[in-house]
Amino acid sequence: MESHSLKPAMILRACRTCGKYMELPEGSSQVYCSPECAAAYRQCVVCGKWFLVQSGSDEYCSEECRTPAKPNGIIFDYSDEVLK
Ligand SMILES: [Zn+2]
Numbered sequence: 001m002e003s004h005s006l007k008p009a010m011i012l013r014a015c016r017t018c019g020k021y022m023e024l025p026e027g028s029s030q031v032y033c034s035p036e037c038a039a040a041y042r043q044c045v046v047c048g049k050w051f052l053v054q055s056g057s058d059e060y061c062s063e064e065c066r067t068p069a070k071p072n073g074i075i076f077d078y079s080d081e082v083l084k
């Protein structure tokens, strides 16, 4: 009896952050090559967009999000998002 099942097929996948190819068992959900790369993507606290963190404590995807919008009378109403 052959023991192929002990060795899962390997695939190559590019790291989502640095683009480096990593060898993973088929079916793996890993998308980052290292913990550093996994921590490099963050969700912008303002617009919710995922962005590549340049410095360790960055919470904003862009300068626009970093700088609070000037009050201009527009008030965002998120009530439509509430599940009834
Ligand atoms: Zn990487």
Ligand SMILES: [Zn+2]
Pocket (backbone or CB within 6 Å): 044, 045, 046, 047, 048, 049, 060, 061, 062, 065
């Ligand atoms: Zn943003």
